[in-house]
Amino acid sequence: MRIPLIGKVAIIWVSLYLALKFLVSPSLPSSVIFMYMSLITVCILLFVSVFPEDAEAFFGPIKRFIAGDQTDSAVRKLGRVAMFAIIPLFFGHRSYQANMPSYEPPLEQRIVHPAPPTEFTGMYNPYREDHEHFAENVKRGGEVFYRNCVFCHGDKLDGTGIFAEGFNLRPANFQENGVINMLQESYLFWRISKGGIGLPEESTPWNSAMPRWEAILPEEDRWKAILFLYDYTGYKPRTWE
Amino acid sequence: MNKIVMRKVVILLFLMLLSSNSFAQEKSGFGNVEAGKKIYTKRCIFCHGEQGGGDGPAAERFNPRPRDFTMGLFKYRTTPNGMIPTDDDLFKVVTKGLPGTGMPSWESILSSQERRDVIAYVKTFTKKFERQKEALPVIEVGKEIASSDESIEKGRALFKSLECFKCHGNEGRGNGPSALTLTDDKGDPIRPRNLTLNWHFRGGGEAKDIYMRVNTGLNGTPMPSFKDSLDNEKSWHLANFVRSLSPSSRPEINGVIKSKKVLGNIPADPSDPFWQDAGAGGGAEYWFPMVGQVIREPRHFTPTVRDIFVKSVYSDKEIAFLLRWNDPSESKDGEPLPVVGGEGDEDLFEGATSAGGEEKPVATALDDAVAIQFPSHALEGLRKPYFLMGDEKNGVNLWTWKAGRLQESNANGIDKEVVQGSANQALSGGGGYHEGQYKVVIKRSLMTADQEKDMQFEAGKFVPIAFYAWDGHNAESNTKRSISHWYFLLLEPPIPRDVYVKPPLVAFGVFGCLLLLQRKLRKNHGKL
Structure with a gap:
C-alpha cells in the first residue's frame, strides 16, 4: 500500500520528535526540542513546496479538511470542530503559561563532605587498638549514642530518629554504603566535635542541626561513640594509607 | 522405579519433615532464645536494659519510656485486656515499630527469623508467657x-x-x-x-x-x-x-508558606469568619513538624508540641499569621x-x-508560648542566620506570643536574645486557648522604621521563617522548647491583569485566523 505524502510527513515528524524526546541521553530540555522541531517543520514545508505535485499532495487534504464539504462524514465534521477548539485553546494556554508569574525558592547547594581543617587530619582513634577493652569501649560508645545521637540518627543508625523529620538537612545515615566507610575516624571526630556550626560557609553551617558536641561530651566519649558507629554497622573506617 | 518404594520414601520424608518441625518448635517455641539474646544485647539493651526492665541508659530521655518486659504488660495486642500478646502481635510491633516513639521498624535490619528470635528472648523476661498454657483468645x-x-x-x-x-x-x-x-x-x-x-x-x-x-x-x-x-x-x-x-x-511538609494578598483589615481574632472565608483568610494551611531542642544545653528530649499549623495573609499595610498548635493544658506562669x-x-x-x-511539693507551671523567627534583615545571597536563634554575625528577629502578651526581640544565639525597646514594639494580635488547642494571630506592618532589627516584607521575595513553641506544663522555657527548621515565606504578588487578558485574546485571535482561512478556502473551492 502506498502511504500518501501527508502520512509520510506525519510519520517522519512524529518519529523525529520521539527520538529527540526519548532517545537522546541525557535528555534535552523542552526549549531545545522546540527549537529542533521548528527547524524540522520549516525543512519539511520547504521540501513539500518545491514541486507543485508535492504541494498539492501535502496541502490539498489539509485545505479540503479545513474548508469542509456537505458530503463530509460525521467523523470529519467532528474532527474539524475539535481542531477549531483545540488550536486556539493551545495557544491561549501557552500565553497563560508565559504570563503567569512563577516563584521558585532559591536553591541551596552545599558541599556535603568538605575538607577538614589541618588539626583534624592524620588522627587515630585512641581506642581502636585497645583490644583488651574493645567490647567495653564499644558499649560505652553505644550508651553515648543512645543518650544523645539517637533522637536524630535513629535507633538503627539510619538517620530516621524521632526528630529527623524536623530538620531540612536530614541527619546522616550511617548504615548507607559510602558514608562512614568512606571517611576517616578523624573526619567523624571533627564533625562531632565542632558540629554543624563549625562547617565552612560552602557547606551551609546555618542549616545543620548537628550540635557542637565538644561543649557537651568529653573527648573520650566522642571517640568511643565513633567506635560504636563502626562496630554497629559493621563498616571499617577509611585509613590514612 | 518401584512405585511402592517411591511411596515409602515420600512418607518417610514427610515424617522426617514433621518431626524436625515439631522438634524445632519444642526447642524454641517461636524463635531461638539464644540467637535472640545476641540480637537483644547488640540492639535493644540501650533502651530496654540488660534485664529487660525498660531501664537502659537511654530510657529516661524517652517519653514514652521503653517497655519494661519484666512486667509482662504490652500495649499493642489483639488479645483481651490484661492478657499477654500473641507472638504475631509482638512480631508486628518489632517489624513495623511504634511511630512517634523510639521503637523503630526493624524489618530493614533484622530478618523475620531474627525478629522471631529476639521475641523469643524478650518473652523470657516474664513468667507470664511460660504460664500461658492454653491458646490465647484473639x-x-x-x-x-x-x-x-x-x-x-x-x-x-x-x-x-x-x-x-x-x-x-x-x-x-x-x-x-x-x-x-x-x-x-x-x-x-x-x-x-x-x-x-x-x-x-x-x-x-x-x-x-x-x-x-x-x-x-x-x-x-x-x-x-x-x-x-x-x-x-x-x-x-x-x-x-x-x-x-x-x-x-x-500532612506533608511544603517548604514555602504562600501568604495571600487580601483587601482591607485583617482581623486579630482567629474566630473571626474572615479566617474561614475562602476569598480572604480561609486559604491553605501549612503544617510543620516540631522537634525537641536537643542542640544546646540544657536540652529538651520530650517536647509537648510536635506539630504546628500556619496560615498567612497580607494586605497593603500589614502581614498576619494564624498559628494553630495543640497543647493538653493552658498554662500560665x-x-x-x-x-x-x-x-x-x-x-x-x-x-x-x-x-x-x-506528699509532693506543689509545682507551678510556666507560660505557654509560641514564636515566629525571621532573619533580622534580608541577607546577601543564600546566607541565612543559624537556624536555631541566629549566630554572632547574623541575627534573627523573633515575634513571640507568651500567654497573651506579644513581644519583638532579636537574638544572636539561643543565649543572646534581646527584647526590643518599647518604641520598636509593633506587634498586634489576638486569640487564645480552646479545648486543647491554641489559635493565635500575630500581625505587624509590612515595613517598619528599624530596618536593621525588623524583617521588612516585600511581595515576591522569599523570606526564611521558623517556629518555636513552649508548653508551660512540661517545664518548658528558654532553651527547653520545640523547634522547627528554616522554611520559606512568600508574599504572593497579586496575579497581574495580563494573565486574565492576554490568553483569551490570543485564543480568540487564533480562532479568528482559522475562520478567515476557512472562508478563503471555501471561496476558492473550485481550485481544491
Whole structure:
C-alpha cells in the first residue's frame, strides 16, 4: 500500500520528535526540542513546496479538511470542530503559561563532605587498638549514642530518629554504603566535635542541626561513640594509607 | 522405579519433615532464645536494659519510656485486656515499630527469623508467657461498617456515653479533665492520645486500628477495654468517629508558606469568619513538624508540641499569621500544676495506680508560648542566620506570643536574645486557648522604621521563617522548647491583569485566523 505524502510527513515528524524526546541521553530540555522541531517543520514545508505535485499532495487534504464539504462524514465534521477548539485553546494556554508569574525558592547547594581543617587530619582513634577493652569501649560508645545521637540518627543508625523529620538537612545515615566507610575516624571526630556550626560557609553551617558536641561530651566519649558507629554497622573506617 | 518404594520414601520424608518441625518448635517455641539474646544485647539493651526492665541508659530521655518486659504488660495486642500478646502481635510491633516513639521498624535490619528470635528472648523476661498454657483468645475485627455521617454521629454519641472525653477531651485533643493527672502502672505520668493527629497513633491511625484499640485497651495504662460495652457495629461507629477527627491523610511538609494578598483589615481574632472565608483568610494551611531542642544545653528530649499549623495573609499595610498548635493544658506562669496520680477517676480506670501517698511539693507551671523567627534583615545571597536563634554575625528577629502578651526581640544565639525597646514594639494580635488547642494571630506592618532589627516584607521575595513553641506544663522555657527548621515565606504578588487578558485574546485571535482561512478556502473551492 502506498502511504500518501501527508502520512509520510506525519510519520517522519512524529518519529523525529520521539527520538529527540526519548532517545537522546541525557535528555534535552523542552526549549531545545522546540527549537529542533521548528527547524524540522520549516525543512519539511520547504521540501513539500518545491514541486507543485508535492504541494498539492501535502496541502490539498489539509485545505479540503479545513474548508469542509456537505458530503463530509460525521467523523470529519467532528474532527474539524475539535481542531477549531483545540488550536486556539493551545495557544491561549501557552500565553497563560508565559504570563503567569512563577516563584521558585532559591536553591541551596552545599558541599556535603568538605575538607577538614589541618588539626583534624592524620588522627587515630585512641581506642581502636585497645583490644583488651574493645567490647567495653564499644558499649560505652553505644550508651553515648543512645543518650544523645539517637533522637536524630535513629535507633538503627539510619538517620530516621524521632526528630529527623524536623530538620531540612536530614541527619546522616550511617548504615548507607559510602558514608562512614568512606571517611576517616578523624573526619567523624571533627564533625562531632565542632558540629554543624563549625562547617565552612560552602557547606551551609546555618542549616545543620548537628550540635557542637565538644561543649557537651568529653573527648573520650566522642571517640568511643565513633567506635560504636563502626562496630554497629559493621563498616571499617577509611585509613590514612 | 518401584512405585511402592517411591511411596515409602515420600512418607518417610514427610515424617522426617514433621518431626524436625515439631522438634524445632519444642526447642524454641517461636524463635531461638539464644540467637535472640545476641540480637537483644547488640540492639535493644540501650533502651530496654540488660534485664529487660525498660531501664537502659537511654530510657529516661524517652517519653514514652521503653517497655519494661519484666512486667509482662504490652500495649499493642489483639488479645483481651490484661492478657499477654500473641507472638504475631509482638512480631508486628518489632517489624513495623511504634511511630512517634523510639521503637523503630526493624524489618530493614533484622530478618523475620531474627525478629522471631529476639521475641523469643524478650518473652523470657516474664513468667507470664511460660504460664500461658492454653491458646490465647484473639479479638477479631468484624465486618467493616464504612464511615458515613450516620456512623460518625453514632460514634460521637458513644464517645460521650462511654466517657472517652474525660481523658481525650470534648474535641479529642487529649485534654480531658483528668488528662494531666494520669499515670501508668509504673507510676510514670502518661498523657491520653490527642485523637486529632492520627499519624502519632502508635498502633496505627486507621479505623481498623482504632477498632482494635478500643476493644483491647492498653495494658498498663489508664486506657481500658470497652469490649463489654461495644459490639462489632458500635466498635466501627466509634472507630469511624475517632478517625474522622484527624485529616484524611497525613500532612506533608511544603517548604514555602504562600501568604495571600487580601483587601482591607485583617482581623486579630482567629474566630473571626474572615479566617474561614475562602476569598480572604480561609486559604491553605501549612503544617510543620516540631522537634525537641536537643542542640544546646540544657536540652529538651520530650517536647509537648510536635506539630504546628500556619496560615498567612497580607494586605497593603500589614502581614498576619494564624498559628494553630495543640497543647493538653493552658498554662500560665505561677499556676499550681495538677497533682499527677492524685485526681484520676479511679472508678473508670481500674488499671491506673496513683503515684502513692507521698506528699509532693506543689509545682507551678510556666507560660505557654509560641514564636515566629525571621532573619533580622534580608541577607546577601543564600546566607541565612543559624537556624536555631541566629549566630554572632547574623541575627534573627523573633515575634513571640507568651500567654497573651506579644513581644519583638532579636537574638544572636539561643543565649543572646534581646527584647526590643518599647518604641520598636509593633506587634498586634489576638486569640487564645480552646479545648486543647491554641489559635493565635500575630500581625505587624509590612515595613517598619528599624530596618536593621525588623524583617521588612516585600511581595515576591522569599523570606526564611521558623517556629518555636513552649508548653508551660512540661517545664518548658528558654532553651527547653520545640523547634522547627528554616522554611520559606512568600508574599504572593497579586496575579497581574495580563494573565486574565492576554490568553483569551490570543485564543480568540487564533480562532479568528482559522475562520478567515476557512472562508478563503471555501471561496476558492473550485481550485481544491
